[in-house]
Amino acid sequence: MTLTSTLLVLGGLAALLAPRLLGRGSWPEREPVLALWVWQCVVAAVLLCCVFAMALCGAAAWQEVRGQVFAPAPSEVVQAYAVHPDGRRWAAAVAVALACGGLWTAVMFGREVRAARAERRRRRAGLLARVPRLPGEEPDAGDRLLVLEDERPDAWLLPGSGPRLVITTGALRRLTGRQLDAVLAHEEGHVRARHHWLLYCAGTLARGFPGVPVFAAFRRQVHRLVELAADDAASRRFGRLTTALALVGLNEDRGVFGEASAVHRAEVPQRVSRLLHPARRLSVARRLHMTAAAAALPAIPVLVTFAPGLTALRG
Template sequence: MIAAVVLTLYTVVAAIWLPRLMRAASWADRAPRLAIAMWQAASASVVGSAALATFVFAVPADFVGHGLAGLFEACAAMLTDGMGLTVAGAGALLVTGALAARLLSCGAVVLARTGMERRDHAALLSLLGRHDRDLDAVVLDYEERLAYCLPGRHAQTVITTGALHSLAPEQVAAVLAHERAHLRGRHHLVLTAAQTLAKAFPAVPIFEAGKVEIARLIELLADDVAARRHPRMQIAAALVGLATGQAPTFALGAGGETAFVRVRRMLHPACPLKRLERLTGVLSVGLLLSGPAAVALVPGLSSFLAHHCHSFLAF
């Protein structure tokens, strides 16, 4: 029971407090990949602790004391005959099932909606766009300055004639490298997961903040990948040229409202994280992922040791 209370309290506190703490972290922009992993781990930690709290509440720790086979046998009896299952435990399991169903259904809705929008847009590009072999991108006759990628089964990088006319060739190459970084990194899947959590559990601070921050950090990460082969000055100039463009919501675009902030970051890069700082971040990710499971295992492990130690001494 104590473990269930601890996990429940952690779920509530982490859902509210973790986004405030992580948004205040000054190192995130210096290591966007690690920061994305931190947001994902924090979100998974909240979901996992909520699910484990109901499991620990529904399944008595004594069941674990008889070993893994005994636990499975007891759980099967609870589900089939209701043996050992209290009304409160049944309610806890129902809550867990409802949360899982909500998460899966919202994930299916997000995937279906974005998949349909991307297929429709791909069909439109096949009619209105033309593939440029030199650029290895689809060129769209459109006055607005845009560069974006369309992820999915038939991934494409798209740039408009407005962008081509306003950007220098080096800037075009830099911004296309940014878009290809999105495609190679499968960043759309990371965004889909964040959007699913925010849709499934609206108004929960950790998921709302995670959706916004992950979208921002993904752009920083793509900038850093492009900067490995292209001068930061060219990336910054391209971002200025594309700042007013708005890519489709189901695509990933180089411009947008974060462009000017990213320009400053490209022109004045911060020092990368030191080895100790990066190690601390990695350990924090591991702690967020494993902490709830460790708390949930404590009562069962204690019961398991007590049972087997008693059996050993009796023998």
């Protein structure tokens, strides 16, 4: 049980300390893609700690599980993970608790995906009612641009097997050609990076385990960082000023730039300010160092788990 306790302590420390450590400084806004990578590695490390702890506890509690976990391993490796008979009851309890957590995660992920697909179908049906297909048009025409008759400037992307950019006539009248291209590049950035799947995972963990700080912070930061990353993707192609003007054009009529703007809308002025006054990026060496350090985080529970077996083989 010492090894299992070590894994659970490591996972608990990561879950508690990571939000505080990653919340320091302004580097995530300067490097949103890197920040997303670091967050994913932290969450992966926490989940791996739980998965390995569940497998070891299950192997210690039940002979059938032990046979599956250590099937190809020599006897000295199996002996290295042996648990005292008095500890099997606790091992069984921990294994069941972690297995229930894993099952609950799978259930929540299924609910998240189903809810997102239902919302997407509802929005597609609403769009179809407002923009009916032309005679002879195929039911699934693939990727296409939908133009809605609406005075309010707006543009968004419906993800899925056939992503569709929806833009209103108000946006077409207000934005210039390059600004429209920047909006399209922003949405394409979301599609290329599969940001919707990242949002599904973040929402699953946060809703399934609301008391775990790292999961709540993960969902909160992912929503912000994916927008910053998409802004950067658009600005690299069409310039920061053009992208900022496109953001202003789409949002200035919604009251997001006033003092009474809602909290969730206050991110738009911050995004515009970030585009107009960009901070200096981290050096290439520091980015590589942080990327490697983040990639090493999920490797820690792997090394901790396999250390007794490797030591037994060397002996």
